[in-house]
Amino acid sequence: MMAEATKLTARRDRPPLVLFELCFSTSLSSASLHVSNHPSRIINQLNRLLNKHTDTMSTFFDTVKKSWEDVPVDASKDNAISTTEFLEAAESLTTLFGRSFYRIDGAVSLAKLYFRCPGLGSFQACQERHVWQRQGKHCSTSWIDRSELTRHRKSVTASLLLPHFQRPSRTLSSTSLRRRSTLPPRALFGSTGTPFPSSFAPIY
Amino acid sequence: MAQPVRLSRHHSHQSTDTSLYSGLDFTAQALRHNISNPNKELADSFREAYGNTLKPHHSFVVKPLFSAAMSATPYRKDFYAKLGGDDAKVQQQLEKYLSALEKIVATLNQFLARKEAKW
Numbered sequence: 001m002m003a004e005a006t007k008l009t010a011r012r013d014r015p016p017l018v019l020f021e022l023c024f025s026t027s028l029s030s031a032s033l034h035v036s037n038h039p040s041r042i043i044n045q046l047n048r049l050l051n052k053h054t055d056t057m058s059t060f061f062d063t064v065k066k067s068w069e070d071v072p073v074d075a076s077k078d079n080a081i082s083t084t085e086f087l088e089a090a091e092s093l094t095t096l097f098g099r100s101f102y103r104i105d106g107a108v109s110l111a112k113l114y115f116r117c118p119g120l121g122s123f124q125a126c127q128e129r130h131v132w133q134r135q136g137k138h139c140s141t142s143w144i145d146r147s148e149l150t151r152h153r154k155s156v157t158a159s160l161l162l163p164h165f166q167r168p169s170r171t172l173s174s175t176s177l178r179r180r181s182t183l184p185p186r187a188l189f190g191s192t193g194t195p196f197p198s199s200f201a202p203i204y
Numbered sequence: 205m206a207q208p209v210r211l212s213r214h215h216s217h218q219s220t221d222t223s224l225y226s227g228l229d230f231t232a233q234a235l236r237h238n239i240s241n242p243n244k245e246l247a248d249s250f251r252e253a254y255g256n257t258l259k260p261h262h263s264f265v266v267k268p269l270f271s272a273a274m275s276a277t278p279y280r281k282d283f284y285a286k287l288g289g290d291d292a293k294v295q296q297q298l299e300k301y302l303s304a305l306e307k308i309v310a311t312l313n314q315f316l317a318r319k320e321a322k323w
Binding site: 057058059060061062067068069071073079081086089090093096101 | 228231277278283286287288289290293294297298300301304305307308311312314315
């Protein structure tokens with residue numbers, strides 16, 4: 001049931017195929033008949049297709065979640081930028097670097113690594129800190145920066161600048177240390193060699 | 205238009221958010237360069253912006269990789285076609301969007317240039 005719904009959603013860009021699938025699954029697949037034939041599902045799907053193809057004049061900026069024009073800057077508070085709107089606008093900007101942004105298919109992964117992921121990684125780090133600090137009602141980006149600087153968390157900052165290698169190294173270290181603590185007689189090579197395939201191997 | 209502050213390598217690891225701010229500056233400068241130079245391809249604009257923003261922060265290992273990634277940016281005509289069907293409307297909205305982004309980036313850069321934002 002879920003697989004079929006996912007398939008329909010993923011193929012929205014090809015309306016004739018979707019319509020064909022709708023008709024086909026409705027008429028032939030008795031197992032999924034009661035699900036795919038549900039009127040609300042079909043109507044929602046058709047409405048989505050209709051909106052997609054009639055609204056051809058909409059642009060990327062119409063569909064963006066939050067524009068930079070909507071980010072308030074409070075001049076009375078030393079040009080304080082509201083963090084919630086700032087992060088939403090930054091998240092929206094990363095959608096610009098979607099799959100359609102890259103020209104060469106073979107270079108998609110490399111380009112994605114350097115265009116999209118660092119921005120998203122930094123954005124997520126800021127967002128997590130914002131959620132944590134919002135309880136204190138300090139919601140400007142400059143305040144968050146100051147708070148990090150006053151706490152001297154240089155190691156966190158430095159590691160966040162390399163998000164792709166930080167996570168596997170943490171996984172390797174934690175897994176190997178865990179194995180070492182649970183299996184004392186093993187050599188160090190044995191404890192670090194085993195978690196390597198699940199941490200660094202996929203990115204090498 | 206406020207000119208963004210060019211950060212040196214000395215100021216590269218100021219805070220976690222600097223990475224995000226540099227990315228925003230990089231994107232803003234690339235799009236502005238591309239709008240101001242209608243004959244330039246997107247890859248040229250991004251290379252130009254990379255030299256002004258992120259390049260000082262990257263090591264000799266990352267620089268060639270990033271330069272290779274620039275080649276994957278789409279052609280100019282394809283990029284603007286993806287942004288919307290009406291080119292005049294896209295240009296108008298992009299100008300507004302970019303001006304707002306540059307204003308935010310300038311504010312952030314002014315903050316980062318202060319002594320209290322360095323460690």
